Amino acid sequence: MDAATRAAVEAWADASIVDAAELDGGEVGSVHRVDLGDDRRVVAKTAEADLRIEARMLRHLAEHGLAVPAVHHAAEDLLVIAYVDGESRITPAVERDLADRLAALHANSAPTFGFPFDTLTGELDLPNPREADWSTFFGEHRLGYMADRAEKEGLLPANGAERVDALVDDLPALLDHDPEPSLIHGDVWRANLLTDGESVRTFLDPACYYADPEVELAYVDWTDTGGEAFFERYRARAGIPHGAASRRPVYRLLPLLVHLRHFGSEYLDPVRETLAELGY
Secondary structure, rough: OOOOHHHHHHHHHOOOOOEEEEEOOOOOOOOEEEEEOOOOEEEEEOOOOOOHHHHHHHHHHHHHHOOOOOOOEEOEEEEEEEOOOEOOOOOOHHHHHHHHHHHHHHOOOOOEEEOOOEEEOEEEOOOOOOEEHHHHHHHHHHHHHHHHHHHHHHOHHHHHHHHHHHHOOHHHHHHHHOOOOEEEEEOHHHHHHOOOOEEEEEEOOOOOEOOHHHHHOOOOOOOOOOOOHHHHHHHHOOOOOHHHHHHHHHHHHHHHHHHHHHOOOOHHHHHHHHHOOOOO
């Protein structure tokens, strides 16, 4: 932990730091477990993104029943949240508990897709204008937006962006689906879960908005966070609409474009392969 962060945490806490240990999960920014002189233990996060947005997302999810760390302090360059003990181990019991929690989260609905404010995935901005039509929202403000930014950043060649645009034009037919706007966490994979081997203790690093919940299910599948136990339980709790399997490659394209922007060219071939799988 650098001196500036240490000073900011101590100023917020009105207590000295007696120990600070870097935690896993700081792919974007830096995350530390902090032990204070008054026996409190918290987590301090710094990043180039505005961390007040993450705090607002955490509070929104908490208000809608998801287990997330309590927010103690939020500034543009410092987020202090409750420390939750756990590990990222996934077992069949954890998968079933994850399914229960996501089914409950997805039961929270809104009149339109989007979110009350623009959010983030890592340090990348996510525009969330309210939109009644799902294909329009997902096409313009997720796939189209990410492909456009990736092209401007020199990460996606022009012909790749054109292939995404062609797919976006065909989204109503590709999705063939009229979902209800449902609240999703937006970045559920094992590194963003703390578990005790039996249940999920807390969810970390949200990228939430109101979406087709199949976006979340496709991501859980793509990241191999949930398998047969997860999907059997989710199907029993909330149902999975007909045709969901055929929509997964479309929804997989979003995290591939996000990862292309986050991590670079290693994700270009998977983007191209997914487009080809879909006929583009």
